[in-house]
Structure formats: structure tokens, C-alpha cells
Amino acid sequence: MAPGTDPKSALVVYNTLTRSKEKFVPMSGDEVKMFVCGQTVYDDAHLGHAKNYINFDVIVRWMRKIGYRVNYIQNITDVDDKIIARANEKGQDPIELARHFEKRFLEDMESIGVKEDVSEYIRSHDYIDAIRDQIQLLIDNGYAYRLDEDVYYNVAKFHDYNKLSGMDMKEIGRHRIEVRPGKVNDYDFVLWKGAKPGEPQWKIGLVLDGQKVELSGRPGWHIEDTAMTASVFGPQYDVHGGASELIFPHHTNEIAQAEAAYGKKPFVKYWLHSGVLNIKGQKMSKSLSNFVKIRDFLKSSDAETLRLIFCSRHFRKEIDYTDEVARSAAKKLRYIYASLSRFYNMPESENPQSAEVTALVESFRAQFTDAMNDDFNTSLALSGIITLVNSLRAFAEANSAVEKSVKDDAIRAIIEYAGVFGILTKETYKEAIPDEAYAMIKKRxxxxxxxxxxxxxxxxxxxxxxxxxxxxxxxxGTVWYREGE
Ligand SMILES: [Zn+2]
Structure with missing residues (x-):
């Protein structure tokens, strides 16, 4: 980035919708309206979820750092097939089950440093009226029809249906589709599901063919999100994020609903998708029972390590998770802390060589900014932190002192930028190790x-x-840390 450029104006993002990198220009000045598909609360969150929420958390932190005001909304899906199925298995009330796991989910998000950056978590449950209104609009505009006690979306009416996924209708036909007599097209999806015994239900009034009708039941999954975002943001907004596996059908159906209901395009200007987390080559998921819960991971490790793992790879890429990945990330963190400590505890006095450090820090700031502004390239930005820390450690080895203001500025820069990733949050580096211990390390x-x-x-x-x-x-290089740290 050229000196003097406003860092916000240099942000470029890869947009799934256009399949290209684009200059980031929000719809309204410096304000960014951003929504990320949140948790379906029927079990504890695992590391795959952690990756997704940490990836978007870093994106939001960066946007805020360069001066955007981001209204970052996440939903909690508390009305859903999976919740009902789990509640029935356990003989519990689905709403109670959802509340229980919602509470635990928010605790997990707090412990990995995500919760504080979400402007608001909103629940599907609280938006039934908005869902009704959106279904009515879709009926009025000719995109929805009633089948028994359900309401479906007629996919054939929406011509841009494949624009996000890039799939053709043949490919779509190969995906899970519900075959049911009376559906106009096999791939039509449900907007409202008629009431079934043992399921949570609401009554909504609709007007169909000029007749008032009352339907009991619950919303389909896709309509929950577009009804919520329309209520909070209006019919269009800037950024929609989520895991790549949601591109089809979830996000595809969101576009079909919102653009058909309000007639405004694009529903969302930038679609950002995060890569999934794999374990032994398979996606970590509840259904494959190969998951590590966030709270279990944190028993033997910490959030900083987790965040370092996810920042060392581009958010759109998949990650293969193993215990070795976690061990080596923890090691990397200890190395950064030890090197930082070495530099931080250098004696302070006038030293013309300090100008070297000033130059290193300046170029670090510029490179970090360029990397993050290039579609949030966290792995490149992280390697910038490591390079700088290496250089500062080498400087401490080669010089007897550093100027205080130069040292302070270097430490400030590292801590500030590492804060975007949510790492280097501990102040343990401030504590020096005894000279004698350090001399022994060098001898070793x-x-x-x-x-x-x-x-x-x-x-x-x-x-x-x-x-x-x-x-x-x-x-x-050698790493040292106090026992118990
Ligand atoms: Zn969603």
C-alpha cells in the first residue's frame, strides 16, 4: 500500500458470487452490515465450528481496525429438525434443549474470544412475525405455493437460482431433494412446515388466492435467516459469511427468497465462505462422530493456540486437524513469547543502531496491512509477525541496548496487530529470565x-x-518458558 493511502479503501475481498477478487465498497459509507450463519443449538460446538467463527471474527476485527463500523449479526437457529430429533431422542422439550445448548455455545464463543465481537446474537424463535411477512410477500409475488399444510418455494420461477453455486439444475437434482406428490418441481424447498405432534408450533395468518387462512407449524431453515436479516438490515446488506458447505442449498435459497420477496439485487453484495476443518481427511462433523468439542480442546490447550492454528491458513482453505497441529502451534507461540521477552527485557539506552528496529517495524506494519487487505491473508500477515519477532531477537543478541521509545513502539505494533488474530494476549513476556539462566541457554x-x-x-x-x-x-530457535505457563 502506498504511504498515505487510507487502509480501508485498499481492502480487496474474494466474492463467491462473482468468483473474483473485488474492491470492498460497502453500500453505505464506512458502515458494514454483516451476517454470519450461526449455530444450530442441539449439541456442543466443536473445532469445525470454532474455525468458522474465529475466521469471521478475525475478518471483523480487521475491518474495524482499518476504520469500518461493522454491525456484525449472528443468528442462533433454535427452531430446526435436528433440535426436534435430538429432543425426541432424549425425551426433552425442544425449546428447553435449544436454550441449554445456546447457553453452552455462548460460553464457548466467549472462551475463544469471539462473543465480544458479535454485535448481537438473534434467535429464529423471536422472528416468527417477520418470517410470516416474508412468506406472504413470496406468495403475493408468485414464488410460493401451498401444499397441504406446508408452503413451498417454486424454484423454477427464480431465474438466477444457480448464480451463487454455479451448479446447473442437473447437478442440483443429484443433491438431496424431497420427492413429494404435489410439488411443482422436485427441487422446490419448504418455507413453512405444517404442525406435527411433539414439535414446537406457531400459528400464522396468510392470504392465499384472496382467502385468509391460518397455518400451524414452524418455519423452514432458509427463511429464518432472510426474515431475520430483512428485519435487522433491510432487504440488502454488505457481507454474508458462512462455511463453504452452506453455499448450496442454504445460501442459494436465501438469495432466491430475499430477491424474490423484495425485488432488490443483490441481496448481499459480498459472499465470504470459510473452508471446513477436516480430521483424517474427513470433515469434522456431528454426523461422522469424529469431532473434538471446543470445551474439551480447551481442557488441555488454550484459545490462543486455536486461534494461531486458524490464522496460519487462509480462511477459505480447509485445514487438516491433528494433535500434532495443536502441539506445533503451541510451540510456535512459546517461541514468539520467548523471543519477545528477550527483546522486551533488553537494557534501554541511546543506541544509534535502534534505527534498524524502527525500519523493521515500519515495514512490518505496511506488510501486515497489505496482507490483510488482500482478502484477509492471515497466513502471510502471521509470517510477518514471526519474521519481525525473529529480527528483534537477533537484534537483542547483537546489541547491548535499545532506545526506549523504539522498543516501546515495536512492542506496541506487535501486540496491536497480533490482537487482530487474538494472540499474544498474555503479558508473560514482560518478565525477564535471570541473566545466569540466559547465559546457560546460550551455552547449551x-x-x-x-x-x-x-x-x-x-x-x-x-x-x-x-x-x-x-x-x-x-x-x-530455543524457547524458554516458566513451568506452568
Ligand atoms: Zn444461515
């Missing part, structure tokens, strides 16, 4: 280079015993 490094591993192991033991400091060798 020499021994290791000479392949004297027996002696180097001995020193490791001494450092641990005498100072309570653990030593770890990483590909980047």
Missing part, C-alpha cells in the same frame, strides 16, 4: 551445535531445577 545452544547432546541435556535439567524454566528446541 553452542553445545547442541557441537552435537554434545549429553551435556546440553544436563544444562537443560539444571535450568529447570534452579530457575523453574523449561527449555524446548524448535525449528526457529
Amino acid at each position: 545452544e553452542v553445545l547442541r551445535k557441537e552435537k554434545k547432546f549429553g551435556e546440553s541435556d544436563e544444562i537443560r535439567g539444571q535450568i529447570s531445577e534452579k530457575f523453574g524454566i523449561r527449555i524446548e528446541d524448535t525449528e526457529d
Whole structure:
């Protein structure tokens, strides 16, 4: 980015709808209306969910950092087939079950640093009137029809149906479709489902062919989101996010509903989709029983490690999760902290060499900004943090002192930009390790280079015993941390 450019005006995003990178220009000045499909609350959230919400959290943090005012809404799907099925299995009331898992979901989002950045979580449950109104509009505009006690959307009436997914109708036919006598097209989807015993239900009044009718039942999944966003944002908004697996049918049907109901295009200007999290080559999911719950992960690790894992890859890409991925991310974090500590605890005094640090920090800021403004390239931006930390550590090795203002500025830059990722939130780097311990670490490094591993192991033991400091060798360099950190 050229100096003096407003960082917000340089943001470019990949839009699933146009299949290209586009300059980001919100519909109304600096205000960004953004919606991300939220959780269906019938079980605890797992790492696949964590990836999706952390990916969008980082996007929102970055947009806010460069000056956008982001109204970031997420929904809680609390009326849904899966919730009803789970409640029936357990002999529980579906609404109570949903409340229970909603509470736990919000606790999980808080513990991974996502909840505070969501402007508002809204529940499907509270938007039944808006859902009714949208269904009525679709009926009035000729896109919806009644079949028994249900209401369906007539997909053939909406000509742009495939614009988001890029699929042809033949491909769509291969997806799950509900075959039912009376449907106009096999791929028509449900807007309203008639009441069934044991299911939560609401009564809505509709006008069909000039006749007032009352239908009991519950909304279909897709209409919940467009009714909610129309209530909060109006018929059009800036950014819709979600996992890539939602492109079809969910997001495809959202576009069909909103554009047919309000006649305004585009319903959403930028569609952003995150890649899924795989485990042993398969998508982590409830149905495959291969999931690790967020709360279980946090028992043996922490949110910072999780956020580092997800930031080390572009959000649109898939991630293969293994225990080794988590271990190596934790190691990487310890390396960053140890190096930061080395630089932070350097003696302060005038040193003309400090100008080197100033130049490094300046170019770090510019590179980080360019990387994030290029479709939120977190992996490139993260490698910028690591490069800078490496250089600062090397500077601390080569110099006896640094100017205070230069040091402060370097630390401020790292902490501030790492904050976009939600990492380096601990202040443990401020604590120096004793000079004697550091001298032993350096001595050990020499021994290791000479392949004297027996002696180097001995020193490791001494450092641990005498100072309570653990030593770890990483590909980047030696790491030290206090036991229990
Ligand atoms: Zn959704």
C-alpha cells in the first residue's frame, strides 16, 4: 500500500458470487452490515465450528481496525429438525434443549474470544412475525405455493437460482431433494412446515388466492435467516459469511427468497465462505462422530493456540486437524513469547543502531496491512509477525541496548496487530529470565551445535531445577518458558 493511502479503501475481498477478487465498497459509507450463519443449538460446538467463527471474527476485527463500523449479526437457529430429533431422542422439550445448548455455545464463543465481537446474537424463535411477512410477500409475488399444510418455494420461477453455486439444475437434482406428490418441481424447498405432534408450533395468518387462512407449524431453515436479516438490515446488506458447505442449498435459497420477496439485487453484495476443518481427511462433523468439542480442546490447550492454528491458513482453505497441529502451534507461540521477552527485557539506552528496529517495524506494519487487505491473508500477515519477532531477537543478541521509545513502539505494533488474530494476549513476556539462566541457554545452544547432546541435556535439567524454566528446541530457535505457563 502506498504511504498515505487510507487502509480501508485498499481492502480487496474474494466474492463467491462473482468468483473474483473485488474492491470492498460497502453500500453505505464506512458502515458494514454483516451476517454470519450461526449455530444450530442441539449439541456442543466443536473445532469445525470454532474455525468458522474465529475466521469471521478475525475478518471483523480487521475491518474495524482499518476504520469500518461493522454491525456484525449472528443468528442462533433454535427452531430446526435436528433440535426436534435430538429432543425426541432424549425425551426433552425442544425449546428447553435449544436454550441449554445456546447457553453452552455462548460460553464457548466467549472462551475463544469471539462473543465480544458479535454485535448481537438473534434467535429464529423471536422472528416468527417477520418470517410470516416474508412468506406472504413470496406468495403475493408468485414464488410460493401451498401444499397441504406446508408452503413451498417454486424454484423454477427464480431465474438466477444457480448464480451463487454455479451448479446447473442437473447437478442440483443429484443433491438431496424431497420427492413429494404435489410439488411443482422436485427441487422446490419448504418455507413453512405444517404442525406435527411433539414439535414446537406457531400459528400464522396468510392470504392465499384472496382467502385468509391460518397455518400451524414452524418455519423452514432458509427463511429464518432472510426474515431475520430483512428485519435487522433491510432487504440488502454488505457481507454474508458462512462455511463453504452452506453455499448450496442454504445460501442459494436465501438469495432466491430475499430477491424474490423484495425485488432488490443483490441481496448481499459480498459472499465470504470459510473452508471446513477436516480430521483424517474427513470433515469434522456431528454426523461422522469424529469431532473434538471446543470445551474439551480447551481442557488441555488454550484459545490462543486455536486461534494461531486458524490464522496460519487462509480462511477459505480447509485445514487438516491433528494433535500434532495443536502441539506445533503451541510451540510456535512459546517461541514468539520467548523471543519477545528477550527483546522486551533488553537494557534501554541511546543506541544509534535502534534505527534498524524502527525500519523493521515500519515495514512490518505496511506488510501486515497489505496482507490483510488482500482478502484477509492471515497466513502471510502471521509470517510477518514471526519474521519481525525473529529480527528483534537477533537484534537483542547483537546489541547491548535499545532506545526506549523504539522498543516501546515495536512492542506496541506487535501486540496491536497480533490482537487482530487474538494472540499474544498474555503479558508473560514482560518478565525477564535471570541473566545466569540466559547465559546457560546460550551455552547449551553452542553445545547442541557441537552435537554434545549429553551435556546440553544436563544444562537443560539444571535450568529447570534452579530457575523453574523449561527449555524446548524448535525449528526457529530455543524457547524458554516458566513451568506452568
Ligand atoms: Zn444461515
